Amino acid sequence: MTSSITPGPRAPLTRRLAAPLGTITAVAAAFAYVGTVDPHEPGHYPVCPLLSVSGVFCPGCGGLRSAHAFIHGDLPAALGANAVAVVGYFVFAIVWTVWLIHAVRARPVRFSLRPVWWWSIGAAVLIFSVFRNLPVGSALAP
Numbered sequence: 411m412t413s414s415i416t417p418g419p420r421a422p423l424t425r426r427l428a429a430p431l432g433t434i435t436a437v438a439a440a441f442a443y444v445g446t447v448d449p450h451e452p453g454h455y456p457v458c459p460l461l462s463v464s465g466v467f468c469p470g471c472g473g474l475r476s477a478h479a480f481i482h483g484d485l486p487a488a489l490g491a492n493a494v495a496v497v498g499y500f501v502f503a504i505v506w507t508v509w510l511i512h513a514v515r516a517r518p519v520r521f522s523l524r525p526v527w528w529w530s531i532g533a534a535v536l537i538f539s540v541f542r543n544l545p546v547g548s549a550l551a552p
Contacts, residue, residue, distance in 0.1 A: 426513045434506060445481035449474035469494055469539045472552025491552045494538050 447454050460468045472492035479487035480499060488496050505521065512519035542550035 421516075423514070426516060427510070430506060430510045430513050437502070441477060441481055444474055444477045449478050467539070467542050467551055469535050475552055490549070493550060494535060 449455050455474055458468055458471050460466055461471055470492070473495040476488045476491035476495040477499075479485075479491055480496060485496070508521075509519050538550065541547035
């Protein structure tokens with residue numbers, strides 16, 4: 411007996427679309443909440459544990475402020491708060507769109523990256539994290 415996480419090509423359209431539409435609904439709800447509850451006001455969100463203990467910005471620091479600015483259409487402020495997060499928003503949008511198209515066409519979707527790509531992404535995030543903590547890269551700090 412074989413099982414599949416994704417519904418097969420004969421599954422009804424509503425079943426094939428359940429996962430991508432459920433995912434975008436959850437992401438939209440999260441963005442709506444962050445767009446409504448301003449992360450610039452203290453007390454609404456927890457503080458980054460790494461920042462509070464060490465004073466070092468992690469790769470995610472400024473992500474909520476970035477999402478808030480992005481939702482309000484302020485791309486320069488979103489990039490200033492966390493440029494990696496903004497890139498992630500666009501990558502998510504592309505991947506989700508491909509997923510939706512494949513679900514509509516009843517085709518399986520497989521995203522696979524070779525290890526060199528995963529290492530490159532990790533290295534880029536690490537470089538971003540280190541650079542934003544240096545005086546030279548203070549423009550990238552949230």
